[in-house]
Amino acid sequence: xxxxxxxxxxxxxxxxxxxxxxxxxxxxxxxxxxxxxxxxxxxxxxxxxxxxxxxxxxxxxxxxxxxxxxxxxxxxxxxxxxxxxxxxxxxxxxxxxxxxxxxxxxxxxxxxxxxxxxxxxxxxxxxxxxxxxxxxxxxxxxxxxxxxxxxxxxxxxxxxxxxxxxxxxxxxxxxxxxxxxxxxxxxxxxxxxxxxxxxxxxxxx
Amino acid sequence: xxxxxxxxxxxxxxxxxxxxxxxxxxxxxxxxxxxxxxxxxxxxxxxxxxxxxxxxxxxxxxxxxxxxxxxxxxxxxxxxxxxxxxxxxxxxxxxxxxxxxxxxxxxxxxxxxxxxxxxxxxxxxxxxxxxxxxxxxxxxxxxxxxxxxxxxxxxxxxxxxxxxxxxxxxxxxxxxxxxxxxxxxxxxxxxxxxxxxxxxxxxxxxxxxxxxxxxxxxxxxxxxxxxxxxxxxxxxxxxxxxxxxx
Numbered sequence: 054x055x056x057x058x059x060x061x062x063x064x065x066x067x068x069x070x071x072x073x074x075x076x077x078x079x080x081x082x083x084x085x086x087x088x089x090x091x092x093x094x095x096x097x098x099x100x101x102x103x104x105x106x107x108x109x110x111x112x113x114x115x116x117x118x119x120x121x122x123x124x125x126x127x128x129x130x131x132x133x134x135x136x137x138x139x140x141x142x143x144x145x146x147x148x149x150x151x152x153x154x155x156x157x158x159x160x161x162x163x164x165x166x167x168x169x170x171x172x173x174x175x176x177x178x179x180x181x182x183x184x185x186x187x188x189x190x191x192x193x194x195x196x197x198x199x200x201x202x203x204x205x206x207x208x209x210x211x212x213x214x215x216x217x218x219x220x221x222x223x224x225x226x227x228x229x230x231x232x233x234x235x236x237x238x239x240x241x242x243x244x245x246x247x248x249x250x251x252x253x254x255x256x257x258x
Numbered sequence: 259x260x261x262x263x264x265x266x267x268x269x270x271x272x273x274x275x276x277x278x279x280x281x282x283x284x285x286x287x288x289x290x291x292x293x294x295x296x297x298x299x300x301x302x303x304x305x306x307x308x309x310x311x312x313x314x315x316x317x318x319x320x321x322x323x324x325x326x327x328x329x330x331x332x333x334x335x336x337x338x339x340x341x342x343x344x345x346x347x348x349x350x351x352x353x354x355x356x357x358x359x360x361x362x363x364x365x366x367x368x369x370x371x372x373x374x375x376x377x378x379x380x381x382x383x384x385x386x387x388x389x390x391x392x393x394x395x396x397x398x399x400x401x402x403x404x405x406x407x408x409x410x411x412x413x414x415x416x417x418x419x420x421x422x423x424x425x426x427x428x429x430x431x432x433x434x435x436x437x438x439x440x441x442x443x444x445x446x447x448x449x450x451x452x453x454x455x456x457x458x459x460x461x462x463x464x465x466x467x468x469x470x471x472x473x474x475x476x477x478x479x480x481x482x483x484x485x486x487x488x489x490x491x492x493x494x495x496x497x498x499x500x501x502x503x504x
Contacts, residue, residue: 055351055354055372055374055432055463055492056338057492058461058463058491058492059374059377059378059461059463060490061378064489064490067489067490070490074356076353076356076357077357077360078353078357078360078361078498078501079353080361081357081360081361081501082360082498082499082501108338108339109339115311128341145495148497149497152497153497154497154498154499155360155497155498156356156357156358156359156360156494156497156498157494157495157497157498158355158356158492158493158494158495159492159493159495160490160491160492160493161490161493162489162490163488163489163490163491163493164489166493167493170493170495173495175495175496175497176468176472176496177468177493177494177495177496178358178359178467178468178493178494178495178496179355179358179359179364179465179466179467179468179493179494180355180465180466180468180474180476180477180491180492180493180494181354181355181370181463181464181465181491181492182463182464182465182466182476182477182480182487182488182491183461183462183463183464183488183490183491184461184462184463184464184480184485184487184488185461185462185485185486185488186377186378186459186460186461186462187449187450187452187453187459187460187461187462188452188453188456188457188458188459188460189380189456189457189458189459190459192380192458192459193378193379193380193459194379199378199379202378202379203378203379206377207338207429207430208277208306208336208376208377208378208379208381208429208430209277209306209308209338209429210277211274211275211276211277211278211279211308211379212379213273213274213275213276213279214274214275216274217274238312239275239277239308239311239312241311241338241339242338
């Protein structure tokens with residue numbers, strides 16, 4: 054379930070790609086955590102987000118904030134995507150104040166996330182690295198296509214859909230935001246960064 | 259998943275949605291008179307339901323089916339909306355490091371590893387993951403008991419999976435384990451052997467608790483093994499309330 058790991062791309066392209074999410078531990082603090090999850094979702098609402106969601110109720114691109122908020126249960130995972138490091142820093146400080154007691158995870162460039170944690174007075178607890186892709190890697194799509202598809206860690210954004218959207222942009226049938234929004238729809242958790250997808254689609258055209 | 263041939267208007271809009279390229283257009287069959295339609299290759303379909311949820315079909319011809327064992331595993335491992343009965347969480351893995359500040363699952367002196375078969379975007383049969391399990395078990399590797407794949411092992415001594423599931427195809431499935439830091443190099447050598455033998459891809463995860471002095475032994479072990487730790491990844495920021503001192 055490492056759905057926000059393995060986001061492929063160049064450092065410059067990923068340096069403004071942050072996923073902030075909150076989760077309870079099933080055997081420890083899940084019972085009664087639904088309201089805390091909703092509180093987390095409310096705290097982050099005031100910051101400018103690229104995407105948000107929960108796998109059971111959908112994302113900004115295939116559902117709406119209120120439906121997602123009201124659907125949070127004890128076992129839910131609440132996600133937000135941001136493109137501004139300063140915003141993530143403010144969020145960490147606010148979440149520390151809120152002291153919800155639930156686990157908070159930030160996906161992003163380690164160097165930057167580490168700096169934001171230090172500024173918020175939060176020592177990093179545990180990290181997860183990608184050790185890369187192994188095996189029959191010759192079957193993988195290249196460059197920007199892979200960078201787009203790996204933004205949905207569950208693998209629901211297909212290579213063919215990326216190519217189709219790139220073609221539609223090229224032909225003027227869709228604008229970049231429209232094409233990026235189409236690519237974000239299959240990702241149910243709301244961790245797909247549509248702003249980044251726009252930039253990557255431009256590289257494909 | 260299935261497409262109702264009578265409702266399908268052969269527009270082809272659904273084809274690009276499929277993550278494993280399992281939807282194909284069939285021409286009109288002049289011999290039988292069967293109309294042109296889109297069809298799902300059931301052997302390749304991983305039951306992720308991306309086509310169904312997309313609502314892309316103008317005629318609602320894409321339909322979900324009631325799935326029986328072992329085909330239901332395709333959905334369980336490919337459709338993140340589906341909650342595993344074994345783990346009670348959506349998706350194909352576990353809470354792993356995400357709740358480590360609360361659970362203490364990964365302690366100082368240990369490293370978590372994950373081999374995510376089929377990821378990114380290729381898919382896998384369970385038999386490919388079985389190859390890895392069979393090679394890791396003799397090393398004394400402790401497989402994560404709460405992982406839904408571990409729960410499909412029929413012989414814990416050899417790592418054999420239930421035979422009837424081996425050909426089932428899923429978007430991804432994770433071989434998940436916790437090993438002592440001192441065992442990482444030995445395990446990595448075997449992971450490389452696995453990479454040479456499998457007929458799919460796997461994404462490799464490495465999890466480590468940050469030591470009290472701020473160092474990350476997991477990253478040091480990766481470098482020692484010739485692996486470059488990724489510059490991006492996941493950080494548990496330690497806001498969860500620990501369930502016990504660790």
